[in-house]
Amino acid sequence: MLSYDDMTERQREVYDYVKNEVVLMLSGARMNEAEAQAVVEGLKVNTKLIFLSLSTNPIAAVTIADLLRVNKTIQNLFLQENQIGDADAVAIADALKVNTTLNDLDLKVNQIGDAGAVAIADALKLNMTLKKLRLDENQIGDAGAVAIANALKLNTTLARLLLVENQIGKAGAQAIAEALTVNTTVTELRLDKNQIGDAGAQAIAEALKVNTTLTELRLHQTQIGDVGAQAIAEALKVNTTLIDLQLSGNQIGDIGAQAIAEALKGNPTGITVDLNSNCIDRAFVQLVKQAQKTKNRGLYLSNDTQFNPLVFSLLPRLASTEDIQAVLGMLTSGLELENQSQSLPALPTEIAELIMDEAYYWQGVQHAKRMHGDQHYTLTVTVPRSVIGNSIRVKTIQVLREWKLCPDTISDCVFDLTVQDEQGAVRYECLVQPTFVDSNLLQLATIWPANHPILRQMREGWQVRVARSKSNEYVRFEALYVGYV
Structure with a gap:
């Protein structure tokens, strides 16, 4: 004292x-x-x-x-x-x-x-x-x-x-x-x-x-x-x-x-329900807005904020810790075959972990951003701690973007990506060229350790950032995903 x-x-x-x-x-x-x-x-x-x-x-x-x-x-x-x-x-x-x-x-x-x-x-x-x-x-x-x-x-x-x-x-x-x-x-x-x-x-x-x-x-x-x-x-x-x-x-x-x-x-309560930024067809939105003149006044819908349903099919399905542990457990204990009295042989832990490491179904963390005139956004994801105590290995970084209108130039389409360590020091910067998935309005970019070795160095506390597009007034949706095991 x-x-x-x-x-x-x-x-x-x-x-x-x-x-x-x-x-x-x-x-x-x-x-x-x-x-x-x-x-x-x-x-x-x-x-x-x-x-x-x-x-x-x-x-x-x-x-x-x-x-x-x-x-x-x-x-x-x-x-x-x-x-x-x-x-x-x-x-x-x-x-x-x-x-x-x-x-x-x-x-x-x-x-x-x-x-x-x-x-x-x-x-x-x-x-x-x-x-x-x-x-x-x-x-x-x-x-x-x-x-x-x-x-x-x-x-x-x-x-x-x-x-x-x-x-x-x-x-x-x-x-x-x-x-x-x-x-x-x-x-x-x-x-x-x-x-x-x-x-x-x-x-x-x-x-x-x-x-x-x-x-x-x-x-x-x-x-x-x-x-x-x-x-x-x-x-x-x-x-x-x-x-x-x-x-x-x-x-x-x-x-x-x-x-x-x-x-x-x-x-009867006068409840308000916000359904903006979903995948509702524009024609249906218009019908609801017409009906709101006499009823359903509490339902918030806007054509400008509805997304292409394909956006959500492209977002990775995140595996839970329980999923990962369950699969690893089956590999190391032997898997019983359906309708048979036999089982697959149990694998050594190091081989099972190698299989899990090479899988395409990982835990992950993502940051999705719906654009509503936000001129200063930055997509940011921080690599979390492992809940089971082992060191985390980053397997992929994926960025998805949906446009309202096609951008003016190709250079506006690239993803400006930065990787920082836990101290905030910039360890890697690159411009990632996306692939067009749906005409010119939906873009997807995925980076792998083979082409970007920095992924192998990433650990707990490291951060991935994607800067806003030069034509972000035309962007409807963006998502950043970091997958890890």
Whole structure:
């Protein structure tokens, strides 16, 4: 502990400021170690502080956790972009078990995986004051989502749960859906940019038939197609509490859109449903817009944002960790042949791993961008940690682009790709010439280690970036995918 007498003049200045503030905004503050130490000491004695923002800040999460154990006033805590990992999340979660004042915790854009999510879930079973939890843009998979879902069955205070852009798949979505059938406090749920698919959407739809508290549900870019949309439509016929449903950026076609449009005719809540950036035929969109003059006013559709369905067939199907482990397990344990008493011989682990390494069905991470006049976008993907502890090997980088109109020059079509290491240093730059898939409006480029050896060097924390096209005002959609084993 640093005493006031031992502080430098600058440290005392910082300490005196921090100890009396009610709202303290230190996001991105460029503090040296001595100043950070003075901030911590000031926070320990502050008895007025309600709002504390330490996003992008050098103060250790463990130190903040210690503060939460004793502080009796902080209600809002922002810790975005602080490189908080699982160990840090465990420390914060332990503090939440005894904290009785915090009601808004923001842990967006960190490095929290399943282990950290499980710890936070355990805290939610005991903490009865937190009302909003933001875990967007972390590395939470199905195991973490299942743990959080189980906590929601017991928690009676959390109202807003944000899990945007994690690694949650069908199993995680199904667990959350099951929790929604018994939870009576969550009013806002955001699962955008996860891979829940039709199966996850069907489970959530079943939950909506009995849930009476959820008012806002965001499922933007969650790989939902017509099957999932039809299930949601059936739920909307009986749900009387949901008022905001976000389904943009999915793979819903005319069949799913028609089902939702019909369901809205009898829905009494005045719900709004966003179906922009799907694969709905322009003629159908026009029919809906005509009908909106007298009904279906809550259905948002635009011709300009609908995609060529071929776009989604070209996007890679991402393998889950469970898929990879299941296939590897079959190779190493021997595979029983159907209707026969024989089995294929079990392979040595090193040979099985070689087969998996050469496969074309990998785990992956992708960033898809729907253009809505965004002039400054950059597609960015960061190579994640391996959830099973082994080193990651990048197998391919793929970029997909759909144009609204054909670009003026061929040079506008190339993909400007940059690879940076975990320190941010540029390790590779190239212009990738795409292949035209559908006339001149759909382009695909794939790079392999054989032609771009840098892929063999890429590891956890490395980043791939694709700069915007010179003619990006004509771009409707872009996606960047990095596949790895």
